[in-house]
Structure formats: structure tokens, C-alpha cells
Amino acid sequence: MSCPRCDAPTVAFAIPDDLRDQLPDDRPGAALCTRCLSVTPLDDPPTASPDFARVSDAFPVNDEAAVALACLLALLDSLVLYRAEIDAVAAYAETRGTDVLRTLERLAADDGVEPFLDLDRRARQLEQLI
Template sequence: MTCPACGGETLAFPVPATLNDHAPGGGERAVVCTTCLRTHATDSVIDENPDFSTIHATFPSGEAGAALSLALGLLDSLALRRDAVDDCCAYAERAGADVLLTLDRLAGDEAVDPYVDLNRRRRQLAELLR
């Protein structure tokens, strides 16, 4: 599947059960665009162990990667989705991810063209996660 917003490649992943409410469409599966970092609902068959390194070499794997992908998809409206972003980031951190470091690395990668200003959102997120 390609991203409907930018045409980039997407990566399908299973959504951790406790985060289903924060997934696009409230589903058990989602895709993240490896270029613009938007998330979308999907009905396609997914790999239970997706390779999140296709987004960035240091992107977290497993459930941490899934939770961080969901958080990235919610960053366009941080003020309205504060609780959802906090839930996803907290889940990712409990699963071993360093959310803020990953955002720094994504912001500095020219292969990624995020739909939001990651540097600005990172500062806002740092305040939120205190």
C-alpha cells in the first residue's frame, strides 16, 4: 500500500490492544508512511513482526515501534490529542523506546519528509512528557 497523502511506501503493523482507541479508525492494524510519517487505517494482511528500520535505522522495533508510529500520526494536533499522544509515548517508553531521541534522529534524516515540524513538536512533546 502507498500513502494516500504523499505516495510514499507504507509499513503495516499490528496495534497493541491497549492502544486500539488511538489507532486510525480504532482498529487492530495500521500503516505508517515511511516518508511523511502519517498513519492510516488498513484492512490489509500484516506482518506480526514488521521491520520498522525501513522508517529509520534506529527506529524502535516491536510494540515500541508500533506505539511510536501511532504517536507520530497524532502529532498534527497535539493540543487536541494530548492524552492519546501521551498514552502512545508512555507505552513506547515502557517497551524500551527513547521517544525524544528518535524524534531528533527522524528530524535530521533527509530521507524522511515529515508532515509536521518534528523539531517544534519535539519541544512541545518534551514539555508534555515531563
């Protein structure tokens, strides 16, 4: 599948039930764009572990943490609307060993991605929320 926003390749992944409740779309999977980092819901996610290294080496190596970070990216375009959900997803990622703010900073500094939103600004705003 290619990204509907920029036509770049995506990384598809299944969303754990405990994270699905935090997302605006209740589909069981999503696809993360390897270029713009937008997230698109999927009806039929793969069962294999996603290779988030295709996106950036800033992604956690722990699959659960990486999926949580991808889910967080799906929420960051609307901090006000999804404040509680962002907090829950960030806490989920952090309990799996990921420093969410540091990971966002590393993603923002990665020349291989062109995020559709300003990750530096979002990281600063997120720091005030969580």
C-alpha cells in the first residue's frame, strides 16, 4: 500500500486492542507512511511484525513500543481533541521502554523523513501535556 497523502511506501501493522480504544478509528490495523509519517487505518492488517526500521532508525526496536509510537503519530495532528488519548498512548509506549519525547525529537531530526506536521513543535506541546 502507498500513502494516500504523498504516495510513498507504508509499513502496515496490527493495533493491539488496548490501543485501539484510544484511536479515532476502530479498525484493527494501520499503515504508517515511510516519508510523511501519516497514519492510515486498515481493515486487514498483517500478522507479521512490522519493520519500522524502514521508516527511521529513531523508531524503538521493541514492537509494542514502535506500534504505540506509530499510533501516537496518528493523534498528534489534533492535540486538543485527543489530549486524553495521547496521554494514554504515550504512557503505553513509555511503559514499554520508550522515551516518547526523545523519539519524536529523533524523528524530527531524521533527514530521511518529511513529516506532514511539525514534530519539533508537537514534541514541545506534548511535553506540556504529559
